[in-house]
Amino acid sequence: MSSNTTAAARTQSTERVIAIATCAAPVTTGVLAPFLNDSAALTAAIAYGGAGGFLVANYLNRLPARLINQMPASDILRAHESPLFISTVTTGVALAAGALGGPDGADVLMAGILNPPTIPGIISLGWWSAVALVPIKLRKVLSRKKHHTAAPAVAQPGMPAPPPTDAERILQRWAQHVSNPHNGAHRGQELVIRTLSPARWTGTITAPIGQSVNVTAETVSSVYQVPSDWITFTDGAHTGERHITVNRVAPPELDPATLQGAWKKWAARKGGLMQGTHLEDVQDDPNTGGQVARIVAGETLDRLTHPDRMDLAGAMRVTNPLLISYEPCQNPREAFIRKMEHNPLQKGAEFPGVHVLKPNENGYIQLGPGVSGFPARIQIWDPALGAQHVIVAGVTGSGKGGTLQLIALAHHVNGSAIINADPKGSSNPAIEAMAAYSGLGPDEALGALRVWYHGLQYRVAESARLGMKNFKPSADRPWVPLILDEASKLLGENAAHRKEATYIINAGATLGRSLGMPVILANQLMQLAQLGGDAAIRDNVFYGGSLILLRSDSQQKHLIDLPENFAGCNPADIPPAWSGERDMVYDPTKPLNDPERTFGLAFAASPGGHAEMMRNWILEDATPYIDHDNIVIPSDWPFWEDRHELATRSVLPADQEDEDEDGGMLFSADIGLTLAKPPSSAEDKILDALKDVADPLGLEVNYVHKSQITALTKMKTSTLENTLTKLLMSEQIHRQTKNGKEVRGYYGLGPAPQND
Structure with a gap:
């Protein structure tokens, strides 16, 4: 003893x-x-x-x-x-x-x-x-029970004395170097051990009556040969008592092999990428074999600055950016980080069946597993807002076609009448087989847009006539999504049909949601120039709908502003392959490491949702899941029998005027075949253009940029400016404002709305 x-x-x-x-x-x-x-x-x-x-x-x-x-x-x-x-x-x-x-x-x-x-x-x-x-x-x-002092073990003749226990060695060192009454560093300050494990031991230090404990970490570090930052003290019941914890191995917050240690040492260090932050709720993540934690902004920060994923991987000393996941939260001061041993998305997940494409009560379907283990979901309709637009972005080979196939199958199994426009041709035969109408090639794809536009106009007129406020799908009046693959072929700067296609997509992006007619766009890039140069398309589809970002061009992030819930999710950081590193020196006896493609890897979320890395269900061909006997058509459209004829006619107002001057007859979805009557004045032209894109239900104001008004009215710039000023003064139109500031060049129909 x-x-x-x-x-x-x-x-x-x-x-x-x-x-x-x-x-x-x-x-x-x-x-x-x-x-x-x-x-x-x-x-x-x-x-x-x-x-x-x-x-x-x-x-x-x-x-x-x-x-x-x-x-x-x-x-x-x-x-x-x-x-x-x-x-x-x-x-x-x-x-x-x-x-x-x-x-x-x-x-x-x-x-x-x-x-x-x-x-x-x-x-x-x-x-x-x-x-x-x-x-x-x-x-x-x-x-108090009488303390019995155990008699020291007496070694038998010829047998060595038993070695001291771990606790005895700790106490012996303390008595010799710390509390020794003659030459101890802190005389008379005794130690009682409370807990003991291979990782750490804890104890209580008691000073002589009338004195305070003043044992330092440096003294303990010298006695037990551990770094001083592995030693912590906490106050006891009085100044003559203190509790001590001595780590025998590096604690998690100091071990760079752990998430907590790597974050503290590299990411959150002074001058580091995430300086001023700390981790909370650090947990083991069985889904990835690593750890997950909550990032919290410190008192010196008002909010988190979302890091670039490549920068974060470098700061955390992770060799593969696919082994780091950063997920922003709605709270601007918090986010989730995962440091993975393996990415669970690499092996993929087979499509489990159409039940995952059946929407829940809020219109969400599952596209595949997320890196967190939660299913990755997008919203295809909202109980209050109606149908939800979707954008799918990704370069060739990223899995864009497979994503579109899953979304189309979701609409098919839920009774939607799909209008399919594929300017490239028959790039996805399964979608073509599900569609009520398909247009393949640039001209035929534009025809599909025209047919869909006539249906949109019919439902606008029907809603106004019947006073419908919320679209309720039925067997006779289904959802009618428009799927436009390779959208830049019709909407891009050099597209032959850009003007008319932009006009149609603008109307759909603005009006389609409340009429059960969502727009589903797929393209390699999502810059404004690739969307007809139309801000209304970008705002209503890109920022107001579900977004799926597959591997993208490296310049994508510099040309668009991602929605806030996608902060830190840069599709340009997704590499083409999971691996593919080769040795510095070629060894002919060793097989080469063949790259494994990251097909279907993406970031996905709906507005307000939690964006994270996910991977689409593996579904090579959706044909086995198609019910060929139940291909739904929009049976409420009275012109459906004439759809092929209507697909050949332009829907631009200027083209209709030219046709009218030649004595032609134009189709109007609400009243049949009538003569088109052009507006009689500049003011009427502007008001009619704004009415064409107005919300038929009157629930919200749709704003149009004056460049689009110019394209719709064919007016000279000077005449347009003068007429807009007159209409503003008479309060027949108003300028758009956001956060109390006027948005330059955007106009809405009627007087400015009054805030309560």
């Missing part, structure tokens, strides 16, 4: 003996005092006077600290000053009663309690009460 453990046991035994003597002194004195002769009584009185005066001075804290510290059992004198004082007083009373009154006096004091109503009885009762108070105050010491 170590020396400090033996000393502690000896101190406890001494304290118990003194406590017993303190309790017994008054009664013993009362019994023996009557039998003292005059000489013995005088000696006892003198001894009592000295001892009593000392204990009274101790109780009143009148003894010098230097004198107390030099006395044996000084800590016991300080700790039990109150019961010692009471015992001194009651002992003095017993000595006086026995020595001066003889046996009769002692009897009156000690036995008077048997006759309570008398004065002697009251005095006896008070004396006994004071005597009984002493053991009550010392009950913890008296009830």
Whole structure:
């Protein structure tokens, strides 16, 4: 047993003996005092006077600290000053009663309690009460079990002595170098071990009475040969006590092999990529074999600055950016980070069946697994807002066609009438087989857009006529999504049909959502120039719908502003392959590492949703899941039989005017075949153009840029500007405002809405 453990046991035994003597002194004195002769009584009185005066001075804290510290059992004198004082007083009373009154006096004091109503009885009762108070105050010491010191193990002849235990070695070092009363760094400051494990040990340090614990991490580091930042202290019950934790291996926050350690050492360091942040809720992630944690902005930051994924991978010393996942939260001060041992998306997941494409009550379907283990979902319709637009972006070979196939299959199994426009040709035969109408090639794809546009106009007129506020799909009036693959072939800067295609997609992006006619666009790039140069398409489809970003061009992130929930999710950071690194020196005996493509890997979310890395279900061909006997058509459209004829006619107002001048007849979805009547004035032309894109239900204001108004009205710039000014003054139109500031060049129909 170590020396400090033996000393502690000896101190406890001494304290118990003194406590017993303190309790017994008054009664013993009362019994023996009557039998003292005059000489013995005088000696006892003198001894009592000295001892009593000392204990009274101790109780009143009148003894010098230097004198107390030099006395044996000084800590016991300080700790039990109150019961010692009471015992001194009651002992003095017993000595006086026995020595001066003889046996009769002692009897009156000690036995008077048997006759309570008398004065002697009251005095006896008070004396006994004071005597009984002493053991009550010392009950913890008296009830303490006697400490038995184990006899040291004696080695048998010819056998080596047993080695000291781990705890004994710790205490031996402490007694030798820290608490040693002669040459210890912190003399008399004893250690008691509380817990012990291979990773760490904890204990409590107690200083001598009247002193504070001042053991330092540097001292402990030197004694136990561990770094000082592996050692922590916490306050105890008083200044003479402190708790200590000594890590024997690097703690997680200091081990760069852990997520917490790598974050603290590299990412959150001063001048680091995520300076001023810290991690909370660090957990093991069985889905990735790594760890996941919540990133929280510190007090010096108002919000998190979303890092570039490649920068974050470098800061965390991760060799493959696909092993780091950063997911923003709605709270701007928080995000999730995953540091993975393996990416669970690499092996992919087979399509489990059409049940995952059945929307829940809020219109969400599952496109595949997310890196977090949660399913990756997009919203195809909203209970309050109606159909949801979708954009799919990705370069060739990224999995764009497979994503479109899943979205089309979701609409098919849920009873939608699909209009398919594929300017490249038959690039996805499965979608063609599901569609009510398909246009393959540039001209035929534009024809599909025209047919869909006529249906849009019919539902606008129908909603106005019947006062419909919310679209409710039915077997006779289904959802009619427009799927436009390779959108830049019709909407791009050099597209032959750009003007008319932009006009149609603009109308669909603005009006289609509330009429059950969503727009589903797929393209390699999502810049404004690739979307007809039309801000309304970008705002309503790109920012207002579901977004699926597959591997993209490296310049994509510099040309578009991703929605806020996609912060930190850069599709340009998705590499073409999961691996493919080769050795520096060619070894003909070693097979080459063939790259494995990241087909279907993407970031996906709907507005307000949680964007994260995901991978589409593996579905090579959706044909086996197509119900060829139930290809839905928009049976509410009265012109459906004439769809092929309508596909050949332009829907641009200017082209309709030219046709009218030639005596031609134009189709109007709400009233059949009628003569088109051009607006009679510049003001009427602008108002009619704004009415064409207005919300038929009047629930929201749709704003149009003046460049689009120019294209629709064919007016000169000067005439347009003058007419817009007149209409503003008469409050027939108003300018768009956001956050109290005017948005330059955007106009809406009617007077400006008033905020409550």
